[in-house]
Amino acid sequence: MVTIDDVAELAGLSKSTVSRVINHYPHVSQEKKQKVFEAMEKLGYVPNSSARSLRNKKTKMIAVIVPRLMNPFFGQLVESMEVAANQSGYQLLICQTMYSQETELGHLELLKTKQVDGIIMASLENDWSTISEYLTYGPLIMCNEFDESADIPIIKLDQIHGGYMATKHLLRQGHRKIAYCSGGYKSMVANHRKLGFDKALAEHGIPFQDAYGFYNAYTIENGMEVFKQIHAMKDPPTAVFTGSDEVAAGIIAGAREYGVTIPNELSVIGFDNQVISKITEPKISTVEQPIEQMAQKAVHVLVDKINDQKPLIRERYELPLELIIRESTVGGPLRAVE
Structure with missing residues (x-):
């Protein structure tokens, strides 16, 4: 009995490619389709229609x-x-x-x-x-x-604009030492927010200090840890842009533990407009996503x-x-x- 493996071997293609051709999937070159059809004809291979029907069922x-x-x-x-x-x-x-x-x-x-x-x-x-x-x-x-x-x-x-307008708001409040806090480096969302953040700083001629960058922060606990690092600095930032209301809430909780007042000693802005941003004391400035x-x-x-x-x-x-x-x-x- 001729199998799909036999067709793949004769066509010089992978089994998955042969399967794609048989099931009429897109993104397969005409050359590969021709090789499969020729191999099927030479071997007398007939696809199992009931199996294909099952695969195509919603x-x-x-x-x-x-x-x-x-x-x-x-x-x-x-x-x-x-x-x-x-x-x-x-x-x-x-x-x-x-x-x-x-x-x-x-x-x-x-x-x-x-x-x-x-x-x-x-x-x-x-x-x-x-x-x-x-x-x-x-x-x-x-x-x-x-x-x-x-x-x-x-x-x-438009995450670039989101990072830009949040940072612009902090700059309008008179801040010049602004920290950036986000999740992982691989996230395009986080990278675009950073581009907006950098754009706002550049418009004011302010270079970003690497010491003010905090990454891999996702949770309230992460936010509390970020605050501890800020509090230990000799020259700490006066404001923090965060990519999450959760992290912002953690920074505020950490500040409360150390007796640091928000926003008098440290301003914090979040992202998302989650429920937590409305119940934290003080309530969190944020960027609302629909x-x-x-x-x-x-x-x-x-x-x-x-x-x-x-x-x-x-x-x-x-x-x-x-x-x-x-x-x-x-x-x-x-x-x-x-």
């Missing part, structure tokens, strides 16, 4: 990959996605990576094994060159986290791609950010859009 399940559900931003994002998915007749499978490349690839296997019809990537641990191989098995889109080299739909925010709108757009775009079954193309959907000014940077609550 599961009505989509997955979302996030780094850490305990982060309120991702908790709210997933909750909004679940509502949107249900409204579209889909169930949402939540996959958490805890910033592990291996775990992320394990979740992507869900697409390869046809356990889900498509995946929303709200975080990225692997390089796009690795992730892109899974496009063979179904649609992928990015939401929040992104890689500009990816030729797929991306729902994102999480519900972003979640709905991501689900609707993915479902459209699942239904039309056409090759994915480069599409960009950019949503607005808003600066929310509260007591952690000034004396009273204000609201401003820049």
Whole structure:
């Protein structure tokens, strides 16, 4: 009995490439298709139509990959996605990576094994060159986290502007020694916020001091540790830009332990406008991200791609950010859009 392995050997191609040709997946060259068809004809190989039918059957399940559900931003994002998915007749499978490349690839296997019809990537641990191989098995889109080299739909925010307007606000308050605090170096979101941060400083002729850079900060506990490091400095910053309201809340909690007043001795601005930013004392100035709108757009775009079954193309959907000014940077609550 002739098998797909025999076809692959005669064609001089991998088994996965032969499978892609048989199942009419995009992104396979005409040359490789021709080799497969010629090998199939020479060997008399006939694909198992029932098996192909099973592979092409819809599961009505989509997955979302996030780094850490305990982060309120991702908790709210997933909750909004679940509502949107249900409204579209889909169930949402939540996959958490805890910033592990291996775990992320394990979740992507869900697409390869046809356990889900498509995946929303709200975080990225692997390089796009690795992730892109899974496009063979179904649609992928990015939401929040992104890689500009990816030729797929991306729902994102203007993170450069977000970093810029938050830092500009601190500069307008008279600060010149401003610390930058974010998650990992690999995050495009964090990198773009840093570009906005640097742009604002450059406009005022202020060079960034490496000693004022704090990275791999994700949690309240991380924020408390950041404050301890700031407090131990001989020449500490007078303000901190953070990429998370959680981290900002941790910095404020650390300041309280050491008797440092916010914002008189240290101003703190967060990001996301999470619930914690409204209940911390003092309330946290932050950059609001339209999480519900972003979640709905991501689900609707993915479902459209699942239904039309056409090759994915480069599409960009950019949503607005808003600066929310509260007591952690000034004396009273204000609201401003820049």
